[in-house]
Amino acid sequence: MWDLRLYVIQRATAMLMVPLILAHLVIIFYATQTGISAEGILSRTAGSLGWAVFYGVFVVLAAVHGAIGVRTVLREWSPLRGGLLDAIMFIFAALLIGLGARAVVAVTMPGGLGT
Amino acid sequence: MTSADTISSETIDVSVWRGGAEGRYETFAVPLRQNQTILDVVTWIQRNADPTLSYRFACRVGMCGSCAMTVNGRPRWTCRTHVSKVVENGKVELGPLANLPVIKDLAADMTSFFEKWQKADGAFVPSKTRHDPIEEILPNTPARIEASAAIECINCGICFAACDTVRWQDEYLGPAALNRAWTLVNDERDAGKSDRLRAVAAAGGCHACHSHQSCEQHCPQKLNPTASIAGLKRLTMHAYLRGDL
Ligand code: SF4
Numbered sequence: 001m002w003d004l005r006l007y008v009i010q011r012a013t014a015m016l017m018v019p020l021i022l023a024h025l026v027i028i029f030y031a032t033q034t035g036i037s038a039e040g041i042l043s044r045t046a047g048s049l050g051w052a053v054f055y056g057v058f059v060v061l062a063a064v065h066g067a068i069g070v071r072t073v074l075r076e077w078s079p080l081r082g083g084l085l086d087a088i089m090f091i092f093a094a095l096l097i098g099l100g101a102r103a104v105v106a107v108t109m110p111g112g113l114g115t
Numbered sequence: 116m117t118s119a120d121t122i123s124s125e126t127i128d129v130s131v132w133r134g135g136a137e138g139r140y141e142t143f144a145v146p147l148r149q150n151q152t153i154l155d156v157v158t159w160i161q162r163n164a165d166p167t168l169s170y171r172f173a174c175r176v177g178m179c180g181s182c183a184m185t186v187n188g189r190p191r192w193t194c195r196t197h198v199s200k201v202v203e204n205g206k207v208e209l210g211p212l213a214n215l216p217v218i219k220d221l222a223a224d225m226t227s228f229f230e231k232w233q234k235a236d237g238a239f240v241p242s243k244t245r246h247d248p249i250e251e252i253l254p255n256t257p258a259r260i261e262a263s264a265a266i267e268c269i270n271c272g273i274c275f276a277a278c279d280t281v282r283w284q285d286e287y288l289g290p291a292a293l294n295r296a297w298t299l300v301n302d303e304r305d306a307g308k309s310d311r312l313r314a315v316a317a318a319g320g321c322h323a324c325h326s327h328q329s330c331e332q333h334c335p336q337k338l339n340p341t342a343s344i345a346g347l348k349r350l351t352m353h354a355y356l357r358g359d360l
């Protein structure tokens with residue numbers, strides 16, 4: 001029931017992401033409406049455990065959700081099957097988590113590394 | 116034929132697929148008649164123009180499901196499709212059903228379609244013997260209402276030919292087989308439910324469906340396989356979360 005398990009995980013991550021996406025959008029609107037600068041944003045996120053957890057969780061959910069989706073697309077649009085599909089899914093998820101984690105660390109590290 | 120049968124001396128250009136996987140379209144001028152169906156057109160060609168034309172039909176009244184073909188790019192039951200409804204600029208193009216190998220001309224090989232019915236555990240598993248009294252089935256229980264809504268499938272393969280997921284994923288069971296499985300998981304007399312849920316939840320089962328409703332759009336019986344498959348997705352997911360799958 002591997003496919004069913006992935007299906008359930010993909011739905012669950014989607015559900016969990018809904019409030020995070022809404023919050024993310026509200027924050028973007030807020031930040032752009034108030035004309036806040038990059039430095040201003042970083043001064044608030046740097047050293048904030050709250051933001052680190054918020055975007056850390058978001059990154060993991062998005063990576064898992066997206067990687068399962070990529071596996072489905074490859075199954076339909078490529079001749080890949082079985083273990084190879086799963087391997088690509090795991091590699092893709094790891095890549096997304098790595099990239100995402102790097103961004104989260106950059107904006108939430110104490111002292112505001114920021115780049 | 117009397118002159119009253121013809122609308123006029125008009126003809127339509129009918130291009131018909133000839134050959135197997137490799138082949139070409141051959142065009143015939145077929146006289147236009149009143150209330151003429153696509154199956155009438157095909158029969159006219161075979162009787163009057165080329166007796167070697169291969170196609171399949173049986174009942175001619177929309178019951179047997181054997182006459183489905185691709186008509187101007189869409190899968191249709193040809194015995195119940197009027198020429199006047201589908202003709203475009205005096206032309207009709209006829210091919211075999213898509214997503215199936217071609218045997219010859221308009222006859223597609225339905226083997227994989229029916230094998231998938233078996234793979235979806237589409238056969239009824241009796242829970243009683245002939246010695247038991249006949250069970251009373253109430254028509255208005257929620258499960259029976261679900262089953263009845265999906266039961267009138269004529270196995271025509273039109274939904275299968277209309278489904279992109281069937282084309283993309285060779286192992287996908289397809290709308291008709293899954294719709295059949297849905298009627299059985301809602302049949303209180305059936306004893307094969309847990310095996311069937313396992314069969315439709317496996318790779319290539321109900322979770323591969325994109326819910327884009329091409330099957331529902333084309334089904335000549337106006338069934339809604341998308342809804343049946345959504346029901347299977349729900350049931351299998353609940354069974355999985357309960358630890359039953
Ligand atoms: S809804 Fe599902 S079964 Fe129907 S055509 Fe789309 S993918 Fe195929």
Ligand code: SF4
Binds near residue numbers: 275291294334338
């Ligand atoms: S569900 Fe509809 S389109 Fe599909 S095989 Fe049955 S009758 Fe034909």
Ligand code: FES
Binds near residue numbers: 175176194
């Ligand atoms: S010939 Fe039987 S359904 Fe068309």
